[in-house]
Structures are given as structure tokens and as C-alpha cells.
Amino acid sequence: MDSVDLSVFKTLQKWLETDLNVWLVTVVKTFGSSPRQPGALLVLREDGVLVGSVSGGCIEDDLVDKAQSGELPTQQAKLMVYGVTREEAQRFNLPCGGTLELIIEPVKNTVWVDEILNAINNHRLIKRDLQIASLQTQCSDAKVTDPTVQITDQQLSVVYGPRWRLLIIGAGQTSVYLANMAQALDYQVSVCEPRDAMIESWDVPNVELLNMMPDDAVLAMQPDAHTAIVALTHDPKLDDMALLEALKSAAFYVGALGSKKNNANRRKRLAMFDLSAGEIERLHGPVGLPIGSRTPPEIAIAILAELIELRRIHLVKAVNETAEIQSVCS
Structure with missing residues (x-):
């Protein structure tokens, strides 16, 4: 996990001690060219203060507007998609028609945040499973080979820590x-x-x-x-x-x-x-x-x-090999 995302969790831990609503925003899928990859994070407070990044800035501005106007969810996580249309891609400054899918998660429980920071400080990979509707969270040990992000209609799984x-x-x-x-x-x-x-x-x-x-x-x-x-x-x-x-x-x-x-x-x-x-x-x-x-x-x-x-060569090779396997199996 890079230092930007680590600072997100440290800030999240601190902000949960206040009376303000706080959301964790996670990039879960990207299509085409996109500024940040799946697993990228930001933490956002209801007064519009944020730490972290999920794009070049325009999406962050929209999230701040939604937080300040009370449009973000407070009882369950929500999937939001940016850049579906050409107009949205231009509005949010997504390059080459790129699309981002984000999970907007209201955070109220500090226990799992403490678990993640403890694991990272001890150089351990840790996986968090989030039930999207109920916000129930469970943490477990992870492996380097585990995908960074996996999502279904019911659950989001994210791996944190140094890979x-x-x-x-x-x-x-x-x-x-x-x-x-x-x-x-x-x-x-x-x-x-x-x-x-x-x-x-x-x-x-x-x-x-x-x-x-x-x-x-x-x-x-x-x-x-x-x-x-x-x-x-x-x-x-x-x-x-x-x-x-x-x-x-x-x-x-x-x-x-x-x-x-x-x-x-x-x-x-x-x-x-x-x-x-x-x-x-x-x-x-x-x-x-x-x-x-x-x-x-x-x-x-x-x-x-x-x-x-x-590392980029390694990543491209892995993606191409996965695509070849999926092509053969389909």
C-alpha cells in the first residue's frame, strides 16, 4: 500500500473520533485509461475535507459537493460510476473515455480500521470483506497473490498492506x-x-x-x-x-x-x-x-x-496472461 493510502487510514482513524459523518471511497473497477487503479482510496468528511485521491481532482470535487449537500449514503455502501457518457468523461476529466466505479462507504466502526493499521504497521497483508447493504466488516490474513479488489452485488473485498x-x-x-x-x-x-x-x-x-x-x-x-x-x-x-x-x-x-x-x-x-x-x-x-x-x-x-x-512490465504481462486464459476458457 502506498503512503497516500496509508495516510487515508490514519486520517480515518482520527476523524472517527469526531461527531462528523465520514466516508471511505474505494476505486473498485476501471475501464479504459484512468488516473488511479483499483484499490485507490480517499476519506471524506461531511464538511468537505478529504485526504487521498481517486482521480485527477474533478471527481473529488463532485464527491465534496455531494457530502456537503447530504447526498452521500449514511446507512449502507453505494456504488457510483463516473465517466459512462462522453459528457461525463469530459466533465470529470477522465482521459480517453475512461470510467471509474467507486464504492462510497459510510464508516462508523473503528475496530476494523485499528486492525488494518496494526497489520500494516507489522508489514502484514490483510483482507477486509465488507457487506455492502449492512456495512458488516470482517478482516483476515491475505496473500500476495490475492486480488487487490473483488466485488459482487453483496460484498466488497479489498487487500491492504505492502505487496x-x-x-x-x-x-x-x-x-x-x-x-x-x-x-x-x-x-x-x-x-x-x-x-x-x-x-x-x-x-x-x-x-x-x-x-x-x-x-x-x-x-x-x-x-x-x-x-x-x-x-x-x-x-x-x-x-x-x-x-x-x-x-x-x-x-x-x-x-x-x-x-x-x-x-x-x-x-x-x-x-x-x-x-x-x-x-x-x-x-x-x-x-x-x-x-x-x-x-x-x-x-x-x-x-x-x-x-x-x-513492475509495470510485470503487471502488463500478468494482465495479458489472464486475458489469454479467459479467452481460451470462453
């Missing part, structure tokens, strides 16, 4: 920027740092700090297709230890800091161990997209830009 993991090797300055930025992009971040002197200066909140050798950290994480591993220690011995295990894993991204020359030498070193040519070829080094980055924050941006690119 992607990032293991950073080294607790240096670049790692600080990378860890902070990655959390805004739905990553559960862990940092491996075996050097005690480096640990003392680490102060990034909500990051798991692993005081162990890099190869042990990779093995302990059990990387899967939703895991990225980035080696940033500047120490070839430590970085190479992580890469020897990471390149054999299912991680979708393995990168290492260093120049082209240093990474060429690194590949020669790795070839001396039990890695195949294909496994070594998986290494992204120099790490990140080539955007001319030099400073620690620029390097962090370059790394995250490459992760965004690869």
Missing part, C-alpha cells in the same frame, strides 16, 4: 534515501547491515534492520517474484555475498551499485562461483536507470525508476 519487498544491503546514505522513498511505493523495506558502526547511525522508521551477513539475510528473506534486492555497501566482499544468493533466487530485481568497470569486474568474480551465465546476466549493474544520477538521492530515484518500469 512488494525490498532488501537493501548496506545502511549508507544512499540506502537512507532509497528506504524512505521505497516505502511510498508500496515496499516493505529491510536493510541488512553487518557493520556495527553503520547501524548506530541508521534512523529510518518502519524499516527492518538485519544485523547479519548479507548472504544469510537473502536466504532468510526467501525472495519471491515480488522481491527486489539492491547491494549498496561499496564493499565488494559484502555486496558479492548477497549477490551470490540473490541471483539464484526468484527475486524480480537484483542490482548492485558501481560503475560499468566495477560491475564488469564483479561479473568476472561471480563467474568463479556456482552461478550460471544466465544467473549472472540477471544482475542490474550499474544499478538503476541511466538518468545521469550522481548524488545519493538521485541514485535512489534512478533505482526506484527502474523498479517502477519492471
Whole structure:
């Protein structure tokens, strides 16, 4: 879950302590081009104050008008559709005829909000099942493979929490920027740092700090297709230890800091161990997209830009595979 959606739940928890009506708005379906994807959230108060986003702004304006004029539901959730006609698409600034389906949910119970925030703070995925007519809510553990949103006429199911993991090797300055930025992009971040002197200066909140050798950290994480591993220690011995295990894993991204020359030498070193040519070829080094980055924050941006690119490719591939399966079955 990205930092915008996390702030929605923190705000929701706070606003439920007031006497004002509060609604949680969830994007449940999109058609065509749309500003935000299913699962995107905003929380709206009856006086028109809101946090979060479900579009570029025009739909938010309409929701504020409806909240202030008393047009939003108060006893059950309601499905609202924006952009069905060409006129609506133009009015709400939806690109290329895009359509959004939203669930507008009046929130009165704080228990499930506390459950979700507790799960997210503990880096757990959690699923919430909402009965649309009665507003009854039940939370349960979820898996990375669970769909973000599922909806029927009776029930809305949404999965919250970090779906992607990032293991950073080294607790240096670049790692600080990378860890902070990655959390805004739905990553559960862990940092491996075996050097005690480096640990003392680490102060990034909500990051798991692993005081162990890099190869042990990779093995302990059990990387899967939703895991990225980035080696940033500047120490070839430590970085190479992580890469020897990471390149054999299912991680979708393995990168290492260093120049082209240093990474060429690194590949020669790795070839001396039990890695195949294909496994070594998986290494992204120099790490990140080539955007001319030099400073620690620029390097962090370059790394995250490459992760965004690869995640989008992963998403498009998954969508195409699902479409092919549905076509064969239909």
C-alpha cells in the first residue's frame, strides 16, 4: 500500500473520533485509461475535507459537493460510476473515455480500521470483506497473490498492506534515501547491515534492520517474484555475498551499485562461483536507470525508476496472461 493510502487510514482513524459523518471511497473497477487503479482510496468528511485521491481532482470535487449537500449514503455502501457518457468523461476529466466505479462507504466502526493499521504497521497483508447493504466488516490474513479488489452485488473485498519487498544491503546514505522513498511505493523495506558502526547511525522508521551477513539475510528473506534486492555497501566482499544468493533466487530485481568497470569486474568474480551465465546476466549493474544520477538521492530515484518500469512490465504481462486464459476458457 502506498503512503497516500496509508495516510487515508490514519486520517480515518482520527476523524472517527469526531461527531462528523465520514466516508471511505474505494476505486473498485476501471475501464479504459484512468488516473488511479483499483484499490485507490480517499476519506471524506461531511464538511468537505478529504485526504487521498481517486482521480485527477474533478471527481473529488463532485464527491465534496455531494457530502456537503447530504447526498452521500449514511446507512449502507453505494456504488457510483463516473465517466459512462462522453459528457461525463469530459466533465470529470477522465482521459480517453475512461470510467471509474467507486464504492462510497459510510464508516462508523473503528475496530476494523485499528486492525488494518496494526497489520500494516507489522508489514502484514490483510483482507477486509465488507457487506455492502449492512456495512458488516470482517478482516483476515491475505496473500500476495490475492486480488487487490473483488466485488459482487453483496460484498466488497479489498487487500491492504505492502505487496512488494525490498532488501537493501548496506545502511549508507544512499540506502537512507532509497528506504524512505521505497516505502511510498508500496515496499516493505529491510536493510541488512553487518557493520556495527553503520547501524548506530541508521534512523529510518518502519524499516527492518538485519544485523547479519548479507548472504544469510537473502536466504532468510526467501525472495519471491515480488522481491527486489539492491547491494549498496561499496564493499565488494559484502555486496558479492548477497549477490551470490540473490541471483539464484526468484527475486524480480537484483542490482548492485558501481560503475560499468566495477560491475564488469564483479561479473568476472561471480563467474568463479556456482552461478550460471544466465544467473549472472540477471544482475542490474550499474544499478538503476541511466538518468545521469550522481548524488545519493538521485541514485535512489534512478533505482526506484527502474523498479517502477519492471513492475509495470510485470503487471502488463500478468494482465495479458489472464486475458489469454479467459479467452481460451470462453
